[in-house]
Amino acid sequence: MRAMPARRAKETARSGGSAGRQLSLILYLISGLLPLSAGAAASFDFQTLVARAEKLARQPYQAAPEVPxxxxxxxxxxxxxxxxxPSEALWRREGLPFQAQFFHPGAFFPRSVEIHVLENGREHLVPFSVKRFDYGKNHFTEPMPGSLGYAGFRLHYPLNRPxxxxxxxxxxxxxxxxSLGRNEHYGLSARGLAIDTAQPRGEEFPVFRSFWLEKPKPGATAMRLYALLDGPSVTGAYRFDIKPGDNxxxxxxxxxxxxxxxxxxxxxxxxxMFxxxxxxxxxxNDFRPxxxxxxxLALQNGSGEHVWRPLSNPRELRVSAFQLQDPKGFGLLQRDRDIDHYQDFEAHYQSRPSAWITPLGNWGQGEVRLVEIPTPDETNDNVVAFWTPxxxxxxxxxxxLDYRIDWGYRxxxxxxxxxxxxxxxxxxDLPGTRRYVIDFKxxxxxxxxxxxxVDADVWVGRTGRVIRQQIExxxxxxxxxxxxQVQPQGAGPLELRAFLRKGSETLTETWSYLES
Incomplete structure (x- = not known):
């Protein structure tokens, strides 16, 4: 990852799940690119998209018009x-291993995106058609615009059985x-970019304004697509290579x-969400444990140290920063896979995927930032983690930017x-003290x-001291x-770190905790 003057630059992606969780993404929504066109076939590759993103960046930002x-x-x-x-899925009639279905704009998604198909290096706009949708009990008093476009798309593949x-x-x-791995249910999400998250001026949400889906070959096990990002601060050309599997x-x-x-x-x-x-x-007031x-949040620094920060639902907005040099990776993980710990046969929290970010190349000096937002219920995605240089x-x-996201159980x-x-x-045991119990495996x-x-190294910041400790x-x-157990001393949050060792040999990752 590196920054450079644009003129010298060298080439170096929610649906499904519980209905309520869909609402949590709808604070800021999709925009379209420019007025939809007839989409005559034209040669297309990543450099074509880079040129469009660079040209767009030289223009003032303009959000696309909303739907009726x-x-x-x-x-x-x-x-x-x-x-x-489903009968209208893209590439269904050809029996290809990857197929695409589109989302209708409206309600929480008031702006459309352009979706194109790439075949033999040529791009073709996928036109909107009401024939692709079953409108259920809806009856509209106005005609549906023919140039409406779509809100987004989903990809299908024989992941769990052929x-x-x-x-x-x-x-x-x-x-x-x-995304998700084999035998899992949707959970956390990723984004193309986060701008000014948890800042007083408010967060900016850049959008993917147009997509290009590369037609897969028969028997393909991976799928490539492109996306054009646009926002008040930044534009971007993205290429995604997706290979479904266990992860x-x-x-x-x-x-x-x-x-x-x-x-x-x-x-x-x-x-x-936590x-x-x-x-x-x-x-x-919840029957579920x-x-x-x-x-x-898990992370690995350039020296190879692994750190684990349990998530929390704080009383107030909380931002934590982990300074790293050339990180090896970070991610939000679902380690607890015991259904008895959730008791929710609809949400399947024990089957939600983890997501791990692996930088491809050196990212230099920066920090992994964790944002935890108070939430009264599970309809809000209240946890954000990202790298900031x-x-x-x-x-x-x-x-x-070059990195890989692994979605899966492990x-x-x-x-x-x-x-x-x-x-x-x-x-x-004593008044005012706090007890912490950590299971390592x-x-x-x-x-x-x-x-x-087996010994433990336990570190407590200046606002507390360890008074009792046991390993078994x-x-x-x-x-x-x-x-x-910790005796708080003075005001301020407690910063805690611990790991297990045998003599001079480190046996575990480092447990990190912030108690406010």
């Missing part, structure tokens, strides 16, 4: 009653997209052009040694018998449990 009012005023139920006809095409990826809403891998290649230098540039942003979990103290799409690009500069993040399985907390830990000389074998998990 009668579509914008659709209720949630009315919009959900508009369904795409005779059925499962939904494997969705691009819908601003620059949001998401679905997305390789992202992008070039960005900046109209201005943002206050916070969020690279490879991930967005998830309502309550094992570490929650706030009371919830835990409710979350992800239970922690120490040196931001300036107005008129360009930046190249993505590429897996630490070499032991990892944090669960975090619990509660009141300590994996690596050499599992092979150590009870009574082995956990017979239920086969791992080890660390418990300690």
């Amino acid at each position: 009012t009668f579509l914008k005023l659709l209720t949630y139920d009315q919009y959900r009653d508009i369904r795409y006809r 005779d059925y095409l499962d939904e494997v990826a969705v691009f819908l809403g601003a620059s949001y997209f998401r 679905t891998a997305m390789t992202v290649h992008a070039r960005l052009f900046f109209r201005r230098s943002p206050e916070v540039l969020g690279i490879a942003p991930l967005t998830s 309502l309550h979990g094992e570490n929650s103290l706030r009371p919830f 835990e409710v979350h799409d992800s239970d922690g 120490a040196q931001k690009p300036g107005k008129g500069e360009a930046m190249d 993505p590429a993040e897996k630490p070499r040694g032991g990892y944090v399985l669960a975090t619990r907390r509660g009141a300590g 994996g690596g050499k830990l599992d092979g150590l018998a009870a009574g082995s000389p 074998k956990n017979p239920a998990t086969g791992g080890w449990r660390l418990s300690f």
Whole structure:
């Protein structure tokens, strides 16, 4: 990842899931590109898209016009009653392994995007057609515009069995997209870019304004698509290579052009939901023990150290920063896979994917930033994580991005040694003290018998001190449990870190916690 003057630049993606979660993405929504055209065939490659993004960046930002009012005023139920006809799926009649279905604009998605097909290097606009949709009980008093366009699309592929095409990826809403691995249910999302997240001036949501879907060949196991990003601060050309599997891998290649230098540039942003979990103290009137799409932020720095930060639903907005040099990766993970811990047979939280970002190349100095937003229910995506470089690009500069996103049960993040399985907390034995219980598992830990000389390094910031500590074998998990109590000292949040070792040998990743 590097920034450079635009003139010298070199070439270096929500739907499905529970209905309520769809609403959480709808603060800022899709825009279209420019007035939809007839779309005569033309030669197209990534450099073509780069040239369009660069040209667009030299123009003042203009949001596309909205769809007619009668579509914008659709209720949630009315919009959900508009369904795409599977018989009209792109490439269905040809029996190709990848097929695409489109979303209708309206309600939460008041602007359209252009969708094109690439075949033999030529681009063709996919025109809007009411024949593609079943409108259910909806009856409109106005005719549907013929040039309406679509709100987004989803890709289908025989992920779980060869005779059925499962939904494997969705691009819908601003620059949001998401995917999943084999035998999983949709959960967290990614975005093309995050601008000024959690800043006083408010967040800017750049949008994917146009897409190009490259027609797959018979027997293809991977799919390529392109997207044009646009927003008040930045434009960008994106290429996605998607390979479904146990872990679905997305390789992202992008070039960005900046109209201005943002206050916070969020690279490879991930967005998830955490309502309550094992570490929650706030009371919830909920029969389910835990409710979350992800239970922690994991990261690996350039030296190879793994860090785990359990997520929380804070009382106030909280932003944490982890400074790194050339990170090896980061992600929002769902480690807890025990259905007994969720008891939700509809949401399937135990089957939500993790997402792990692997930089392709050196990203230099910067930080992984974690934003946690208070939420009263599970309809809000209240967790955001992204990389922000120490040196931001300036107005008129360009930046190249290359990274991979692995979506799945156990993505590429897996630490070499032991990892944090669960975090619990509660009141300590003495008045005003706090107790923390961390279960570690994996690596050499599992092979150590009870009574082995396992030690813990526990660090507490200036606002507290450790008063009691215990390490023991956990017979239920086969791992080890660390418990300690902290006496707060003075005002301010408690910063905590801990890991297990045997002599000078580090056995686990580093557990990191912030108690406000």
